[in-house]
Amino acid sequence: MSYLPDVAFQVLQSVFVVLAAPLLLGWVNQCRAWLQNRSAPSILLPYWTLAKLFHKDAVIARDASPIFRLTPYILFGCMWLAAGIVPVLATGLPFAPAADIIALVGVFALARVFAALAAMDIGTSFGGIGARREMLIGFLAEPAMLMTLFTAAFLSGSTQLTTIVETLGHREFAIHPGLAFAAIAFLMVLLAENARIPIDNPSTHLELTMVHEAMILEYSARHLALIEWAVAIKLFAYMTIGIALFLPWGIAPAEDWSALPLALAALALKLALGGAGLALLETLLAKLRLFLAPEFLSTAFLLAVLGMLTHFLTRS
Amino acid sequence: MQAALSPLAGSLAAVLAWLLLGLAGLAGGGNGFIARRIAFPLSALAGLVLAACGLLAVWNPAQSITLPLGLPDLPFHLRLDPLAGFFLLLLGAVSAGISVYATGYFREEAAGRLGLIVFQYHVFLASMALVMLADDAYLFMVAWETMALSSYFLVITDHRLPSVRSAGFLYLLMAHLGAISILLSFGVMNGGEGDYSFAALRAADLSPGWASVAFVLAFLGFGAKAGMIPVHAWLPEAHPAAPSPVSALMSGIMIKTALYGMVRVIYDLIGGVQWQWGMLVLAVAAGTMLFGVLYALMQHDLKRLLAYHSVENIGIILLGLGLSLVFAGFGQAAAAALGLAAALYHTLNHAVFKGLLFLGAGSILHGSGLRNLNDMGGLARSMPKTAFYFLVGALAISALPPLNGFVSEWLTFQAALQAPLVRSDTVRSLLPLFAATLALAGALTAMCFVKVYGVAFLGRPREPHGHPAARAPRDAGAWEQYGMAWLAAGCLVLGLVPTAILLMLNRVCTSLTGQGLAAEALQDSGWLWLAPTAAEQASYSPLVFLAVIVAVTWLTFILVRRFYHGRVRHADPWDCGFPEQTPRMQDTADAFGQSIRHVFGPVYRMDRHLPGPEDATPAYRLKIEDRHWYWLYLPIARLADWISGRIALLQQGRIGVYLLYSFLTLIALLVFVR
Known part of the structure; x- marks a missing residue:
């Protein structure tokens, strides 16, 4: 059965992503602390936080419906699935054809809808505000994200992430000016979708400015741990999607297991640089007012459209 | 025996069953039992039969039959091809669920009114099936009008409410404007030959210009039924006014007959598609989609909100078609x-x-x-x-x-x-x-x-x-x-x-x-x-x-x-330690729309009253209206009023004057006919 090593690799890669994701978050936090002249926490701190949360007893509001208790698992499952179809290390992923880039955006949307529903479940004022804001950012970010992905899809003639990586990374080394615009747009969407500065502040303590944090105020213990973990995987998945689209060099082609160590090293390097860059951005920028988010994200959308038009112009 | 098993015969049997069930409900008007316990479940069964026939028809070659009904020289032509089969499948399968639901929903309805509802409901179903089976413009228009009228009467089931009556009137008006447009489109396609069977329309060879005219007329006419902008105004009024199973029928199935009509006319009858048509459809589709969802976000009446989403989804369908x-x-x-x-x-x-x-x-x-x-x-x-x-x-x-x-x-x-x-x-x-x-x-x-x-x-x-x-x-x-x-x-x-x-x-x-x-x-x-x-x-x-x-x-x-572990403790909501929260502090539907009003403000015609700091009885009032009313519908209504006013001058109310008009008309005719 020639499928077997592929499936084994698929499972291994998914588990690897799930386990490695908090490390990336720890690295970003460490970099940010350095840049802000604080003494940095351990890079392993996210793991300790998760372990601590898992050990605690969950406290749930009396009014909670089943959706509230189910959502952390759904979020975690969605992010795990997303991590499974992104070619992080190699393109030989037998599950990848189950969902292309449009379905990938659909997975993120599914997670967002459930998070928002769970936020409204308890019936507190902050939960509703958080859900409303999250959906606002979501509907602004989704078209920009799709336009970015479409640019890559037009370049490679496919909406399969693995095929896109094969085309852009392995077959030709042409320079695509359209991708430059798309990359900036993608970066802006990444910041918005992952609740980072300038759209949201993951370490805020002010309830009135919260977006993502306001949605999960009612969660505790293992449920909170799963959500935090899912957030880490989402950041990891977005970073690796960005890498796959714009810096695909080093990702191992299908059936070439000897390239894996190199791919792992390349991934570590790219993520280390990307995480440091994210920390730098978060240090340099200030959080935008919520109603400037539409401007920010429509800029991203227009950049992505420009990228696509550039591609059409340079091709013809 | 072969004919008895054919999908076309099966579909006709289902249509006939629906008509009979409607009549039975009407006849047994005083008897609630027939309407409540027999008519709707049997109607669901007929729906399933229709769905099965539709599915069979998709995989079989087209069948046609001519029924000696209707006017003496104009028999009904019926034809069941894969396109009609697909839409019959949709009609049968979805209406089966809705009819089962209706069995429970109308349980508490007063018996007399229920008889009427059963009759209109089944005539509505049967007319939709006939729209899809029709193979000549004449039967098509008869079924189309029956559909419009039966649904109109269903919409005004609660006719004692003035808002329902006005919603019904608007619906009837728009339905007929659409029907006129469709009729004209058939006329253009026919090119004055006098034979209005679809086979003749298919065979007619139109110049690109006339084909475009036929396309635009059909697009507008069917679009008015589908609820695309700017001819959507009836939809958010009429669909919520009807009883819920009827709303489901109208939003779920009836507006799809318009899509059927569009596909049938554009691809089958006109043919020779030009890409400019597609761009027109795409532009309308994008506008319809965004308009529908943006107005849906502003609604707090659940059924109205769903009706606006029907507008949006018609946009999505038109996008694919475009x-x-x-x-x-x-x-x-x-x-x-x-x-x-x-x-x-x-x-x-x-x-x-x-x-x-x-x-x-x-x-x-x-x-x-x-x-x-x-x-x-x-x-x-x-x-x-x-x-x-x-x-x-x-x-x-x-x-x-x-x-x-x-x-x-x-x-x-x-x-x-x-x-x-x-x-x-x-x-x-x-x-x-x-x-x-x-x-x-x-x-x-x-x-x-x-x-x-x-x-x-x-x-x-x-x-x-x-x-x-x-x-x-x-x-x-x-x-x-x-x-x-x-x-x-x-x-x-x-x-x-x-x-x-x-x-x-x-x-x-x-x-x-x-x-x-x-x-x-x-x-x-x-x-x-x-x-x-x-x-x-x-x-x-x-x-x-x-x-x-x-x-x-x-x-x-x-x-x-x-x-x-799976340990759980139940407690009061935390809400950042705020102990005195009440259910009124939750986000409302209007609050949810606030960010949308902020981002897409110019789309709406907003009338908002915010309380000032000195208000003794602070109140918040928000009214959102459709801009189309002010730049399209009301000017047209005023124009129609004005024209009617001019025409009213002719009416003097004296019989001598009217006789004079008749005399002048006769003279004029004699001059022309000569």
């Missing part, structure tokens, strides 16, 4: 088939999930007496079954995988991604922008249904102040649940086996245009993988998707339980 027309105009048959398949797929999906959502809204109305979202809250606890089915519908309409709404939107995206095939640079760059509008509309829909579900079913019950109809909510009855369960299962099945549906639609496209999807697509698509163009270009497998997500979620659950 893409198909553009590709067909540029001679890209496979891409055109993909666009058409996406449009038809979404037609079916929308019928299923919008039917389900309207039924859910009906159960809320029945169970709690509430229509206004701002009065609801926490219904998931008092009506858990309804809450579950409504959640399925809400996820499906929000185009979330692995349910059915996602598949058709995915196919529409794939069709838009075929843009590089188009030879014109401008058109090629525009097509992905329409896809972006679809992405925006899809995300806004998700926001809207988070609002609906969060405000109505989640959270805590709000005190419905001063609402006379409000009562302690109770869950839907058994029949209502069966109806919703049928449609919810439809959402799941249509989402999980897209390849089977796509093969069926491929057959419909092939029979219609002579060419179907790309050959690689059919080769690469197994039962598991959906690959509408070729496997290396795009693929999607909802079954694998669902299996992975369920497996991973379950595994996570098991692992957490295995390595840690």
Whole structure:
């Protein structure tokens, strides 16, 4: 059965992503602390936080419906699935054809809808505000994200992430000016979708400015741990999607297991640089007012459209 | 014997059964038992028979029959081809669920009125089936008008309310404007030959100019029935006014007959598609989509909100149709088939999930007496079954995988991604922008249904102040649940086996245009993988998707339980330590729309009153109106008023003057006829 090593690799890669994701978050936090002249926490701190949360007893509001208790698992499952179809290390992923880039955006949307529903479940004022804001950012970010992905899809003639990586990374080394615009747009969407500065502040303590944090105020213990973990995987998945689209060099082609160590090293390097860059951005920028988010994200959308038009112009 | 088993005969039998059931309900008007317990379940059965016949017809060659009914020289021509079969499948399958639901819903209706409802309901169903079976313009228009009239009477079931009467009048007016436009389109296609059978219209050879005229007339006429902008104004008024099963029929099925008409006329009768038609359809589609969802976000009446979403979904369907027309105009048959398949797929999906959502809204109305979202809250606890089915519908309409709404939107995206095939640079760059509008509309829909579900079913019950109809909510009855369960299962099945549906639609496209999807697509698509163009270009497998997500979620659950614990304590909500929260502090439907009003302000005509700091009795008032009323409808109404005023001058009320008019007319005629 020639499928077997592929499936084994698929499972291994998914588990690897799930386990490695908090490390990336720890690295970003460490970099940010350095840049802000604080003494940095351990890079392993996210793991300790998760372990601590898992050990605690969950406290749930009396009014909670089943959706509230189910959502952390759904979020975690969605992010795990997303991590499974992104070619992080190699393109030989037998599950990848189950969902292309449009379905990938659909997975993120599914997670967002459930998070928002769970936020409204308890019936507190902050939960509703958080859900409303999250959906606002979501509907602004989704078209920009799709336009970015479409640019890559037009370049490679496919909406399969693995095929896109094969085309852009392995077959030709042409320079695509359209991708430059798309990359900036993608970066802006990444910041918005992952609740980072300038759209949201993951370490805020002010309830009135919260977006993502306001949605999960009612969660505790293992449920909170799963959500935090899912957030880490989402950041990891977005970073690796960005890498796959714009810096695909080093990702191992299908059936070439000897390239894996190199791919792992390349991934570590790219993520280390990307995480440091994210920390730098978060240090340099200030959080935008919520109603400037539409401007920010429509800029991203227009950049992505420009990228696509550039591609059409340079091709013809 | 052969004829008795044919799909056409079966469909006619179902139509006849519907008519007989309607008559039986009317005849037994005083007898509630017939209407409540017999008519609706049997009608559901007839619906299933019709669906089976439709499915058979898709896979069989077209059949036709001529019935010696109607006027002496104008017999009824009927024809059942794969396109009609597909729409009959939609009509039968969805109406079966709605009829089962209606069995429970109309249980408490007064017997006399119920007899009328049963009659109108079944005539409505039968006329929709005849619209799809008609093979000449004459029968088509007769069935079309019967459909409009029977649904008009259903809309004004609560005719004692002035708002319902005016909604009904608006509907009747728009339905007839649309019908005139369709009639004119048939006239143009016919070219003065006098034979109005579809075979003759098909054979007629139109110059490109006249074909475009026929197209625009048909597009406008059918669009008025479908609810596309700017001829949508009746839809958000009429659909919510009707009883909920009827709203479900109208939103789920009736507006789809307009889509059927469009596809039939454009592809089958006119033919020779020009790409400019597609661009027109795309522009209207994008506007309709965004308009529908943006106004839906502003609504707090649940049924009105759903009606605005019907407008939005018609936009999505038209988007697929428009893409198909553009590709067909540029001679890209496979891409055109993909666009058409996406449009038809979404037609079916929308019928299923919008039917389900309207039924859910009906159960809320029945169970709690509430229509206004701002009065609801926490219904998931008092009506858990309804809450579950409504959640399925809400996820499906929000185009979330692995349910059915996602598949058709995915196919529409794939069709838009075929843009590089188009030879014109401008058109090629525009097509992905329409896809972006679809992405925006899809995300806004998700926001809207988070609002609906969060405000109505989640959270805590709000005190419905001063609402006379409000009562302690109770869950839907058994029949209502069966109806919703049928449609919810439809959402799941249509989402999980897209390849089977796509093969069926491929057959419909092939029979219609002579060419179907790309050959690689059919080769690469197994039962598991959906690959509408070729496997290396795009693929999607909802079954694998669902299996992975369920497996991973379950595994996570098991692992957490295995390595840690499942201990739970129940407490009051935390809410950042604020102890005095009341249900009134929750987000309302209007509050949810606030950010949208901020971002898309110019789209709305807003009349907002904010209380000042010195107000002794502070009150917040917000009124959102449709801009179309002010730049389109009211000027036309004023013009019509003005013209009627001028014409009224002719009416002096004296018989001598009228006789003079007759005399002058006769003279004029004699001069002309001479």
